[in-house]
Amino acid sequence: xxxxxxxxxxxxxxxxxxxxxxxxxxxxxxxxxxxxxxxxxxxxxxxxxxxxxxxxxxxxxxxxxxxxxxxxxxxxxxxxxxxxxxxxxxxxxxxxxxxxxxxxxxxxxxxxxxxxxxxxxx
Amino acid sequence: xxxxxxxxxxxxxxxxxxxxxxxxxxxxxxxxxxxxxxxxxxxxxxxxxxxxxxxxxxxxxxxxxxxxxxxxxxxxxxxxxxxxxxxxxxxxxxxxxxxxxxxxxxxxxxxxxxxxxxxxxxxxxxxxxxxxxxxxxxxxxxxxxxxxxxxxxxxxxxxxxxxxxxxxxxxxxxxxxxxxxxxxxxxxxxxxxxxxxxxxxxxxxxxxxxxxxxxxxxxxxxxxxxxxxxxxxxxxxxxxxxxxxxxxxxxxxxxxxxxxxxxxxxxxxxxxxxxxxxxxxxxxxxxxxxxxxxxxxxxxxxxxxxxxxxxxxxxxxxxxx
Numbered sequence: 001x002x003x004x005x006x007x008x009x010x011x012x013x014x015x016x017x018x019x020x021x022x023x024x025x026x027x028x029x030x031x032x033x034x035x036x037x038x039x040x041x042x043x044x045x046x047x048x049x050x051x052x053x054x055x056x057x058x059x060x061x062x063x064x065x066x067x068x069x070x071x072x073x074x075x076x077x078x079x080x081x082x083x084x085x086x087x088x089x090x091x092x093x094x095x096x097x098x099x100x101x102x103x104x105x106x107x108x109x110x111x112x113x114x115x116x117x118x119x120x121x122x
Numbered sequence: 123x124x125x126x127x128x129x130x131x132x133x134x135x136x137x138x139x140x141x142x143x144x145x146x147x148x149x150x151x152x153x154x155x156x157x158x159x160x161x162x163x164x165x166x167x168x169x170x171x172x173x174x175x176x177x178x179x180x181x182x183x184x185x186x187x188x189x190x191x192x193x194x195x196x197x198x199x200x201x202x203x204x205x206x207x208x209x210x211x212x213x214x215x216x217x218x219x220x221x222x223x224x225x226x227x228x229x230x231x232x233x234x235x236x237x238x239x240x241x242x243x244x245x246x247x248x249x250x251x252x253x254x255x256x257x258x259x260x261x262x263x264x265x266x267x268x269x270x271x272x273x274x275x276x277x278x279x280x281x282x283x284x285x286x287x288x289x290x291x292x293x294x295x296x297x298x299x300x301x302x303x304x305x306x307x308x309x310x311x312x313x314x315x316x317x318x319x320x321x322x323x324x325x326x327x328x329x330x331x332x333x334x335x336x337x338x339x340x341x342x343x344x345x346x347x348x349x350x351x352x353x354x355x356x357x358x359x360x361x362x363x364x365x366x367x368x369x370x371x372x373x374x375x376x377x378x379x380x381x382x383x384x385x386x387x388x389x390x391x392x393x394x395x396x397x398x399x400x401x402x403x404x405x406x407x408x409x410x411x412x413x414x415x416x417x418x419x420x421x422x423x424x425x426x427x428x429x430x431x432x433x434x435x436x437x438x439x440x441x442x443x
Binding site for chain 2 (some may be wrong): 012033034035036037039041042044045047048049053054056057062070074075076077078082084085086087089091092094095096099100101102103106107108109110114118120
């Protein structure tokens with residue numbers, strides 16, 4: 001089959017179709033629009049974790065997902081855990097994720113004295 | 123530097139300053155408090171990367187240990203500012219940092235007792251210790267002032283200074299040991315906001331609001347586990363059209379396009395696609411992904427191909443027809 005048709009309600013998607021094919025020449029000359037940050041691996045990684053390439057300050061996909069669960073008509077008791085620190089994907093929600101160390105639970109050394117110090121000095 | 127660049131008034135600018143890098147803080151403590159090895163042993167720190175997120179020659183990417191455009195949620199993000207080192211400020215890493223430095227103060231450089239020392243040693247004997255001392259006749263306020271100069275460039279705020287002086291005096295009175303009292307003052311300073319940032323800290327008298335956990339509605343627990351693979355992946359070699367591709371030989375097309383990068387058909391791990399809604403009835407998984415093949419065959423994995431950034435917004439609220 002040489003030709004396909006888009007459903008008539010998907011005009012926007014239809015207008016995007018020509019951008020799906022990009023030749024090296026078009027890329028070099030900048031004659032065709034391309035997604036923001038494409039080919040820059042830090043930007044691609046960030047975009048993959050927010051799915052909003054156009055907004056550099058967009059919240060992470062999972063952070064927003066938890067917000068949606070929390071704010072649904074019948075809210076879910078939801079928690080977000082991260083084994084990889086403050087990755088973009090887990091940020092952007094109303095509540096902070098629970099951060100876990102891949103090496104296991106980290107205990108505070110000299111808990112009885114250090115909690116006072118941390119409480120008073122910070 | 124120009125006098126204007128050195129003026130302390132800059133520190134009062136709320137858009138000035140930053141959280142300090144954990145590795146720089148560790149080095150700062152060791153240098154300022156006169157770390158020495160009695161046998162001149164070279165400093166060898168243990169696995170700091172997994173503990174405080176920073177270790178020499180171990181950065182995760184060309185961008186270093188944290189992203190230059192990291193914005194922590196809250197006032198910094200609201201003002202459009204960046205705080206790269208905040209990316210490492212997670213509870214496990216903050217605890218590891220405190221544990222490591224307080225162990226250094228108490229025990230010297232050893233891996234034991236949560237220390238930053240090398241795991242290669244066969245005992246808990248310290249490689250070296252902090253040798254900073256004070257004159258026994260010095261007043262507590264003078265000692266704290268001196269520590270404040272060494273560790274916070276003389277920027278100690280009155281509450282921090284008063285607390286350190288009171289704690290020094292309290293430990294000295296109870297133990298009669300100026301060494302223990304000094305260690306207590308050191309711990310307070312390495313915990314203080316003045317040591318951990320380089321701007322004038324804004325002290326709030328209110329605690330952070332407590333957010334009560336949402337009550338369960340008694341529904342069954344469901345978990346979603348997301349594994350995000352950093353770096354590049356040759357997705358065209360992860361799953362390959364193999365056979366039963368209607369009238370076309372898509373594997374031949376793949377092999378022609380990929381040339382020397384193509385994986386031989388007999389090396390691919392075949393998976394069968396039910397129904398007729400895919401270009402091929404049989405795809406091949408990269409030979410290194412036998413687990414993925416098993417998960418797919420047991421119904422626990424699926425492939426979503428050709429996903430990437432779009433040039434237009436993808437969320438309804440930003441999408442204007």
